[in-house]
Amino acid sequence: MYSQKVMDHFMNPRNVGEIPDADGIGEVGNAKCGDIMKMYLKIENNIIVDAKFKTFGCGAAVATSSMATEMVKGKTIEEALAITNKAVAEALDGLPPIKMHCSNLAEEAIKAAIEDYMRKNGKSGNGNGSCGVCCRKCEDVHSQYEE
Amino acid sequence: MSERVVYLDHAATTYVKPEVLEEMLPYFSEKFGNPSSIYSLGRETKKAVEEARDRVAAALGAESREIFFTGSGTEADNWAIKGAAYANRKKGNHIITTAIEHHAVLHTCQYLESEGFEVTYLPVDENGLVSPQQVADAIRPDTVLVSIMFANNEIGTIQPIAEIGKITREKGVIFHTDAVQAVGNVHINVKNMNIDMLSLSAHKFYGPKGVGALYIRKGIKVTNFLHGGAQERGRRASTENIAGIVGLGKAIELATANIDAYNKKLIELRDRTIDEVMKRIPYVRLNGDRYKRLPGNVNFSFEFIEGESLLLMLDMKGIAASSGSACTSGSLDPSHVLLAIGLPHEIAHGSLRITFGEENTQEDVDYLLEVLPDIVGRLREMSPLYEKVKRGEKNV
Numbered sequence: 453m454y455s456q457k458v459m460d461h462f463m464n465p466r467n468v469g470e471i472p473d474a475d476g477i478g479e480v481g482n483a484k485c486g487d488i489m490k491m492y493l494k495i496e497n498n499i500i501v502d503a504k505f506k507t508f509g510c511g512a513a514v515a516t517s518s519m520a521t522e523m524v525k526g527k528t529i530e531e532a533l534a535i536t537n538k539a540v541a542e543a544l545d546g547l548p549p550i551k552m553h554c555s556n557l558a559e560e561a562i563k564a565a566i567e568d569y570m571r572k573n574g575k576s577g578n579g580n581g582s583c584g585v586c587c588r589k590c591e592d593v594h595s596q597y598e599e
Numbered sequence: 600m601s602e603r604v605v606y607l608d609h610a611a612t613t614y615v616k617p618e619v620l621e622e623m624l625p626y627f628s629e630k631f632g633n634p635s636s637i638y639s640l641g642r643e644t645k646k647a648v649e650e651a652r653d654r655v656a657a658a659l660g661a662e663s664r665e666i667f668f669t670g671s672g673t674e675a676d677n678w679a680i681k682g683a684a685y686a687n688r689k690k691g692n693h694i695i696t697t698a699i700e701h702h703a704v705l706h707t708c709q710y711l712e713s714e715g716f717e718v719t720y721l722p723v724d725e726n727g728l729v730s731p732q733q734v735a736d737a738i739r740p741d742t743v744l745v746s747i748m749f750a751n752n753e754i755g756t757i758q759p760i761a762e763i764g765k766i767t768r769e770k771g772v773i774f775h776t777d778a779v780q781a782v783g784n785v786h787i788n789v790k791n792m793n794i795d796m797l798s799l800s801a802h803k804f805y806g807p808k809g810v811g812a813l814y815i816r817k818g819i820k821v822t823n824f825l826h827g828g829a830q831e832r833g834r835r836a837s838t839e840n841i842a843g844i845v846g847l848g849k850a851i852e853l854a855t856a857n858i859d860a861y862n863k864k865l866i867e868l869r870d871r872t873i874d875e876v877m878k879r880i881p882y883v884r885l886n887g888d889r890y891k892r893l894p895g896n897v898n899f900s901f902e903f904i905e906g907e908s909l910l911l912m913l914d915m916k917g918i919a920a921s922s923g924s925a926c927t928s929g930s931l932d933p934s935h936v937l938l939a940i941g942l943p944h945e946i947a948h949g950s951l952r953i954t955f956g957e958e959n960t961q962e963d964v965d966y967l968l969e970v971l972p973d974i975v976g977r978l979r980e981m982s983p984l985y986e987k988v989k990r991g992e993k994n995v
């Protein structure tokens with residue numbers, strides 16, 4: 453069900469870990485729904501020089517976290533903010549439709565980390581630094597036991 | 600991919616045993632007659648169906664004329680529940696079931712609610728058990744049916760079916776049990792246990808997929824589910840799936856003949872897995888009752904990690920297992936069974952179901968024990984929840 457690229461980023465995730473002196477940290481998602489993404493950014497002169505993540509979630513959540521950190525590295529803040537969930541999914545050669553919400557999470561995590569950075573640096577008044585669960589909710593019951 | 604393949608998902612389905620396949624094969628080719636036909640080609644397949652029926656009856660302690668073949672376990676559940684509800688509507692419209700049934704039962708009950716029936720979903724305790732007393736207390740004058748699964752497909756909990764049967768029989772309420780996971784794993788006698796209807800499915804006990812059976816005790820009123828020809832003594836229309844029925848008959852005969860040796864072997868694999876995993880991996884819990892559980896069933900929750908990730912990593916090592924995490928569908932809630940036994944969502948997401956079967960060995964357990972701690976460790980190192988625990992911010 454996953455592309456080879458997703459499996460590669462899942463099995464060999466890039467940039468796992470924390471940045472102790474991160475300039476921006478964003479945490480989105482909700483353990484209740486089964487995924488949390490935490491992104492750490494190091495920003496110098498408006499450029500993202502390093503990115504790391506920790507993720508609790510399914511294969512797609514890990515792979516999109518990994519890809520999102522790869523994509524933001526070397527980008528300006530404005531460029532990073534322009535990264536869409538679709539772009540993350542496309543960079544992974546696509547995600548199964550039911551997993552597209554994981555790519556939302558990656559986009560949100562980038563935005564949340566940048567917002568955190570802006571807030572700490574007095575550059576932005578809007579938002580509270582984390583989108584949290586505003587963009588999605590746990591709906592409908594279904595599990596993945598093969599029955 | 601790993602060169603080694605270890606199948607640990609027998610609750611999902613089993614392979615067809617060679618002896619079973621062998622009996623089935625002629626019914627795809629030379630013995631192709633329609634059992635309803637009068638000539639010898641038809642009589643031959645008719646006889647095969649009746650022999651299979653005898654084998655199922657013998658396995659359950661039932662009479663042959665109380666066994667009806669169906670297209671699956673799901674169909675047997677649907678037929679039993681809708682059939683009993685509709686046939687007894689004059690008596691009342693109340694149905695009792697549990698919160699941890701398979702969706703074949705739960706969604707059928709939900710459908711009946713939309714048709715004006717009232718359904719009580721009994722809660723279960725932290726091990727997934729219902730008590731006979733709960734059933735007794737829930738029965739009302741307008742109760743027409745009690746449907747309680749014999750053994751749970753996710754956490755393996757085995758219900759006190761004989762005690763429940765005693766109560767329903769005394770109160771004159773029809774008792775159906777979904778025994779899809781129990782057949783071949785638990786000794787069943789429908790007469791001694793006072794079971795009025797029982798569903799089973801061949802692909803859970805080394806028979807083929809797409810064939811099941813419903814036991815309906817003589818005298819129990821159930822409306823027909825499939826209308827058409829006069830097959831199954833006018834109770835279930837459809838030209839019979841002869842090869843499937845033959846396979847079911849052979850498989851159930853083998854399963855019941857070997858049940859004690861099979862149980863013993865699976866219990867050894869199960870118990871060692873439970874003991875060793877709990878010893879080697881921290882922050883793990885066993886879901887389901889430690890002892891009143893299916894011989895081959897293990898269900899763990901590993902805190903701070905998510906089940907699908909765990910399955911994918913196990914799959915890379917050649918291990919096939921299941922999880923109750925919310926995945927593969929568009930929804931985000933974990934298994935209703937794990938929630939019903941009181942697990943918080945985040946812990947239910949980290950569940951792993953391992954179900955052993957015939958071909959598994961202690962070497963398979965060795966291999967699992969070799970790879971599982973590393974995988975859990977790797978995922979935890981990636982998890983922001985575990986990070987908090989390590990820093991002491993989160994209480995466990």
Ligand SMILES: Cc1ncc(COP(=O)(O)O)c(C=O)c1O
Nearest residue numbers: 599671672673701703752779800
């Ligand atoms: C408890 C239980 N009931 C019903 C079913 C449905 O059976 P079938 O797959 O034959 O439709 C299953 C498994 O699939 C099951 O585990």
